[in-house]
Amino acid sequence: MAKAKRYNPSISMQRQTRGFLLYLFLIPLFLSVVIALFSMKFWAFMLNLIAFMLFYGVLHLSKKGFIQEREYREAIFTKAPKIKYKNIAAYLLGIATFFTAWMAGGEPLLHSIFWAVLAVVGYWLYYGFDPSEDKLEDVGDLSGEVVLETFGEAQRKLAQIEADNKEIKDPVLHAKIQKAITKAQTILDTIADDPKDIRVARKFLIVYIDGVAKVTTSYRALDEADIDALTRQKMLDLMDDVEERFEKELQRLKANNKFDLDVQMDVLKTQIKN
């Protein structure tokens, strides 16, 4: 269930059409460059070429900003982007508009400034600003920053275990590790859905996943032909224990969520009775 995503068609539509207007702006400039070239106006050619590159820069930065914004919106908890691409793009658009009007277009200074300001304000209103707030909730005594770091670290470790597992040839062990990874991923998804769980599952996130990662890395470092039957059996038993532990962890998380529900129900019950 945790992997299920809400159906949201507007985002995928935006993915294709966002920034379309900025592509359109390039067409007249492209024409200007070509016309200036064919009519042998080299100075105008240079100016229009620079203007084209400036507008292309706006498009490039905006696209980066849109991708960044989408990732921010899709993530459950994340920090606000450090580099504000959309904002930089807006200012660059102002510069590009001013340059095109004043230098390439030969318009009066005041006109050019007016259009540039209009373009920047228009960009802000039409495309909006970059996300500026961290999507982090403090969870009890843990700050949002710690939550994000702990969670990210666990995910990196899990990816490392997965990479190690790809190298492990022993099919039985490979399957067991894969099972543990799947279970761990389910736990991470459950935590991502409800970050409060991080308090309950802190040991899992910090100690267990790290332990498994260390074991798989050491195992991979050995030549599999050199591993004797006893070590292999020990490893298999260990992975069984790990899986069992992860299952218990998952049950504990579920119980914790049920406990939250019970508390809320009790509260409502008391409120209704009074």
Next chain:
Amino acid sequence: MASGYIKVFGFIFLVFGVGSALFASLANLF
């Protein structure tokens, strides 16, 4: 509702501001 109006304003400002500059540069070539 309000965000719709803001977007339309933004669109007009953007197209008018940039469009005027682009038109000026194109017209300057003739």
